[in-house]
Amino acid sequence: MNEGAARPRGRGVRHFRTPAGSAFIALAFSALFLPASAAAHSYTLGDIAVGHLWSPPFTASAEGLAVYGPIAVLNKEAPAHQIVGVNSTISGKVRFRSARDGAEQWPPALVLAPGRPLSLAPWGVHIWLSDLNRVPSAGDSFDLTLDFGKSGTLTVKVVVETATGH
Template sequence: MKPRNIRLRRYLVAAAFAVGVGGIVSGGGTGFLPPQAAAHSYTLGTIMIGHFWAPPVAQGAKGAAVYGPFLNAGTQAVTLEGASTAIADKVRFRIEKDGVESWVDHITLPPNKPVGLAAWREHIWLSGLKKPLEEGGSFDLTLDFGDAGHKTIKIVIESESGH
């Protein structure tokens, strides 16, 4: 397998585990995460937020990406409108395709469909880093879902998603 395919496969397995695929119990549009996934997983109403991570970057880097899975277990689409963190001047949503980067204003989470933020699709981009991101470290990131609310999550710094 090519390295990208191996990373994709690991990411999809991690995303499925983090959002509880196979462990989600349906009933009235609600679900739960298995206890073993709770360490780096969060919920906000019907929004399930899996293990989010960022690769290490050295001091002086232009920015850093943040990746991870979501599952909106509700019946209506939810919009991730923004994010913020104390370790960066600016947080935006980025897409890089064929070496060309572009920016989007929001990320839509359709009902009952996993959405993974990844290098090859939308992801969170931190600009103006105030410190290097070192392997094994972590930082807080607050996600803004508009009317659905805000949720602060811990971002683990690792070479590739370990969960």
């Protein structure tokens, strides 16, 4: 291109469809939604980004263990994805749980709308592990496998830590 030649306009946005563009978006997502110490615990599967997943320490009164954190479909033009199942080696039963209007609900799957992050949180939907065969303590971690149906599976590390950093 000549020094004085005009540059094409409107092409920069299209670069985000490349793998490098997706990586940039994943890093930006991590920086916006995650504490600095959590950035090392983020994962991608195609255009799905899973941020730092964490669990508060187990308490006997809880009868289970919750998992929280951000999940998003980074490409706004992608179709919706679903998390259709979750497995963990530390529990016999893993489900999606939601407490709304004082009533527990157990949705069969979670829908991930493109460009709209899903926050697994105490006040909304989250992952619930019960029938624990090992009780992790603060500072421990465990593996969790997320099943995105036809989009594949992704094994992530969940860190057990207090909510003060979140």
